[in-house]
Structure formats: structure tokens, C-alpha cells
Amino acid sequence: MITKAVIEDLVVLRMKVNKIEPQGFCKGVINALNIVNDTLKIKNRIYLLGEVIHNKNVINDLQEKGAITIPTNNRTRLELLDEIDKGTVIFSAHGVSNAVYEKANAKGLDVIDATCPMVHLVHNNIIKRINDGYDIIYIGTKNHPEVEGVLGISSSIHFISNVDEIDSLNINNDKIYSTNQTTLSIYDIENIYKRLKDKYPNILIDNKICNATTIRQEAIKNQPNADLCIIVGDKLSSNTKKLVSVSEKFTNIKTIQCEDLNSLDKNELKGINTVNISSGASTPDYVVNEIIEYLNNL
Ligand code: SF4
Numbered sequence: 001m002i003t004k005a006v007i008e009d010l011v012v013l014r015m016k017v018n019k020i021e022p023q024g025f026c027k028g029v030i031n032a033l034n035i036v037n038d039t040l041k042i043k044n045r046i047y048l049l050g051e052v053i054h055n056k057n058v059i060n061d062l063q064e065k066g067a068i069t070i071p072t073n074n075r076t077r078l079e080l081l082d083e084i085d086k087g088t089v090i091f092s093a094h095g096v097s098n099a100v101y102e103k104a105n106a107k108g109l110d111v112i113d114a115t116c117p118m119v120h121l122v123h124n125n126i127i128k129r130i131n132d133g134y135d136i137i138y139i140g141t142k143n144h145p146e147v148e149g150v151l152g153i154s155s156s157i158h159f160i161s162n163v164d165e166i167d168s169l170n171i172n173n174d175k176i177y178s179t180n181q182t183t184l185s186i187y188d189i190e191n192i193y194k195r196l197k198d199k200y201p202n203i204l205i206d207n208k209i210c211n212a213t214t215i216r217q218e219a220i221k222n223q224p225n226a227d228l229c230i231i232v233g234d235k236l237s238s239n240t241k242k243l244v245s246v247s248e249k250f251t252n253i254k255t256i257q258c259e260d261l262n263s264l265d266k267n268e269l270k271g272i273n274t275v276n277i278s279s280g281a282s283t284p285d286y287v288v289n290e291i292i293e294y295l296n297n298l
Contacts, residue, residue, distance in 0.1 A: 014296075014298075015269075015272065015274070015275060015295050015296070015298050016226075016275070017277060017292055017296060018223070018224055018274070018275070018276045018277070019277055019278075019288070019292060020219050020220060020223050020276050020277065020278040021219065022215060022216060022219070023278065023279050023283075024279075024283075024284075024285045025281060025282065025283075025284070025285075026210070026212035027116075028093045028116030028117070028118060028119070028210070028212070028281075029053050029116075029282050031093070031114065031116065031117070032053055032092065032093040033053070033058070035090065035114040036048070036052055036062055036067055036090055036114065037062075037065070039088060039090060039112055040062075040066055040067060043087075043110070044066070044087070045068070045086065045087030045088060046067045046068065046087065046088045046089075046090060047069075047083075047084045047087055047088065047089045047090070048062070048067055048068065048069045048070065048089075048092065049070055049077045049080045049089065049090075049091065049092065049096070049100075050069070050070065050071070050072040050092060050145060051072070051092065051236070052067075052069070052090065052092045052093065053092065053093055053282040054234040054236040054237040054238075054240075055233070055234050055237070055259075055282045055283060055284065055287075056234060056259065057284060057287055058282070067090075070083050070084070074143075076148060077091075077096050077097075077100045077145070077149070077152075078099060078100055078103055081100065081103050081104055081107065081109075084109060086108070087109065087110070088109065088110040088111075088112060089104050089110070089111055089112070090112045090113075090114050091112070091113045091114055092115070092145060093114055093115060093116045094115070094116075094119065094144070094145035094146040094148075094149060095115040095120065095122075095123060095149040095150070096148075096149045097148075097149050097150075097153055098152070099152055100149075100152065115149075116182070116210075118208070118210045119149070119182060121208070122150065122179055122182065122208050125177075125179060125206060125208075126150065126153055126157070126177075126179065129204075130153070130154055130156070132175070134173070134175040134176060134177040134204070135156070135158065135171045135173040135175065135177070136154070136157045136158065136176075136178070136179075137157075137158045137159075137160065137169065137176060137177070137178040137196065137203075138150055138151065138159050138160075138178070138180065138181075139159075139160055139161070139178065139180040139181065139184065139189065139192055140159065140161060140180060140181035140184070141161060141181060141184070141238055142161050146181050146182065146183070147159070147181055150181075158171065160192075162188075162192070163188075163191055163192050163195050166192070166196060169199070174202055175202075175204075176200050176202065176203045176204065177203070177204045177206065178193070178196055178203055178204070178205050178206065179206040179207070180208055180209065181208075181238065182209055182210040182213060183209070183213045183238040183239040183242060183281075184209055184213075184238075184242065185217065185242045185245055185246060186209050186213070186217050186218075187246065188245075189209060193205050212239070213239050213242070213281070216239070216243060216278065216281070217242060217243060217246045219278065220246045220250075220278055221247075221250045221251070223247070223251065223276045223278070225253070225274070226253050226275055226276040227253070227254070227271075227272040227273055227274050227275065228254050228255075228256065228268060228269070228274075228275045228276070229247045229251070229253045229254070229255040229256070229275070229276045229278070230255075230256055230257075230258060230264070230275060230276070230277045230278075230291065231255060231256070231257045231258075231277075231278050231279065231280070232257075232258060232259070232277065232278070232279040232280070232283050232287060232288050232291060233259065233279055233280030233283045234259055234280070234282065234283070235257075235259065237280040237281075237282050237283075239280045239281050239282075240257065240279070240280030241257075243279075243280060244257050253276065254268075258291075259287075260287045260291070261287075261290045261291050261294055264291060264294075277291065
């Protein structure tokens with residue numbers, strides 16, 4: 001027989017789940033997926049150079065609809081083009097350099113660009129400053145496709161990935177312009193720009209961390225207290241990894257990352273009463289909702 005006391009025990013044991021907003025695709029990801037899906041309706045043989053966005057569920061879905069993803073395997077976008085001889089190639093939201101456009105056009109491929117407008121802006125600003133005689137310092141994550149696209153603009157760009165690498169910069173030019181990858185930590189970049197300003201007082205700083213990245217990181221920094229924070233997103237997703245690092249840096253809440261319900265380590269849930277859950281800008285809503293439903297039913 002279920003007594004009042006038993007019901008109260010069950011209520012006490014139920015896990016509390018806080019969904020940290022905002023979640024869902026950012027505008028750049030929605031734009032890229034709309035372009036791919038619209039193209040699939042009218043073209044055959046559609047190729048994607050690496051993952052169009054960093055999410056395996058989405059990539060598998062597009063694959064089933066007929067879009068062929070050329071796996072990166074540590075190759076550049078230029079090298080990936082060697083695998084395509086005809087058909088349509090779609091450039092990902094991360095953007096590519098002009099050399100990739102030129103090679104695709106020279107091969108006679110139909111080229112469709114799904115680069116996020118924010119990344120386009122970064123490319124255009126860098127090109128303008130180079131033409132105006134500036135030295136460029138670009139801050140990003142090594143081997144990330146967005147960084148590869150930017151560094152392909154010019155071999156003269158000075159690239160750094162952390163504050164310590166500032167020491168190795170040796171630039172003799174009064175005109176220095178610095179900008180960055182759109183999905184870095186808004187807190188790490190403050191420190192990097194401060195150190196750059198100390199070293200080069202005249203530097204022109206143009207912080208280009210995008211709005212979608214900024215507001216998610218602020219929400220994670222200010223998340224309510226909980227026993228566990230789960231960040232849902234692909235291992236390759238830069239903005240997902242930064243959400244993890246912000247949570248670890250600014251809260252005392254244990255933080256774990258998973259790609260979906262299958263990869264969620266269920267051992268981490270033992271003895272947990274309250275969970276906060278957030279996700280990267282390339283994680284579909286249904287993946288997060290599936291995890292929330294699982295947690296609610298524990
Ligand atoms: S995370 Fe920002 S830069 Fe990247 S696709 Fe989304 S809106 Fe664009």
C-alpha cells in the first residue's frame with residue numbers, strides 16, 4: 001500500500017532539472033542547415049567539406065538525406081577538395097579561405113557558401129586591415145576549421161592560441177589589428193587582449209566573439225547552484241567546450257560533457273539531486289530534451 005510517507009519519500013528523491021537558457025541552434029547554424037536542406041531538394045551529389053556543423057546527429061541526418069560529408073582526418077579544406085570531381089560542394093558555417101573557393105571553381109564544382117555571416121565579417125575586416133598596412137594578430141584554437149579559414153587569408157597573419165604565446169610575438173609596426181575566433185571564452189579573451197594592449201599600446205582590438213556564444217557563457221557563469229552541470233554538445237564543438245571551461249572556472253559545480261543520452265555517463269548521476277543542463281549552439285533541441293526526459297524519469 002502506498003502511504004503518505006512513501007509518496008513524500010518519492011517526491012524527495014525526484015531529481016530537479018534546471019534547463020539553462022538560451023539553448024537550441026544559433027542563427028549561423030540555422031542558416032547553414034537551411035542552405036544544405038534547400039540544396040538537397042534541388043541537387044544531386046552534394047558534398048560537405050568536413051562536418052557542416054559539429055554535431056554527429058545532424059551529420060547522420062543529412063547523410064541519410066543524401067549529403068556526403070568528406071571526413072576531415074586531419075586534412076585541410078583544400079586537401080578535402082581533392083576527393084570531389086563533380087557535383088555541388090557546400091562550405092560549412094566555419095568559413096573557408098579564398099584559396100578553397102578558387103580551387104573549387106577551377107575544378108568546375110557548383111559552390112554554395114553556408115559560412116556564418118559573423119565569420120564573413122571577421123574575414124572582411126582582416127582583409128581590409130591587411131590592405132591598410134596593418135599587422136594582424138588572430139586569436140583562436142589550433143586546427144579548428146574557422147581558424148584554418150582565417151589563416152588561409154594570408155600567411156602574414158600572426159596566430160596565437162593562448163596568453164603565453166604573446167611573448168613570442170615580435171612585430172615592428174605601429175599599425176596592429178587583433179581579432180579572434182567567434183566561439184572563444186569571453187573571459188579568457190579579456191585577459192589575452194589586456195596583455196596584448198600592455199605589449200602593444202596602439203593595438204586596435206576587435207573582439208568578435210559572437211552573441212550566441214556570449215549569452216550562453218554568461219548564463220553558465222550565473223547558473224543556479226546544483227550538484228551537477230551537464231553540457232550537451234559535440235567533442236569537436238568549440239563553443240560547447242568553452243561552456244564546460246566557463247562552468248569549471250566560475251562555479252564549484254561538477255561539470256560533465258556528453259554528446260547525447262547514449263554518451264551520458266549514468267554513474268555521474270548517483271546521489272545527485274539537482275542538475276543544470278546547457279548545450280552548445282550546434283546541439284539540436286531534441287537531443288537535450290531526451291536527456292531532460294530521462295533525468296525527470298529517474
Ligand atoms: S556560434 Fe556564432 S559564429 Fe558560430 S555559427 Fe553560431 S552565430 Fe555564427
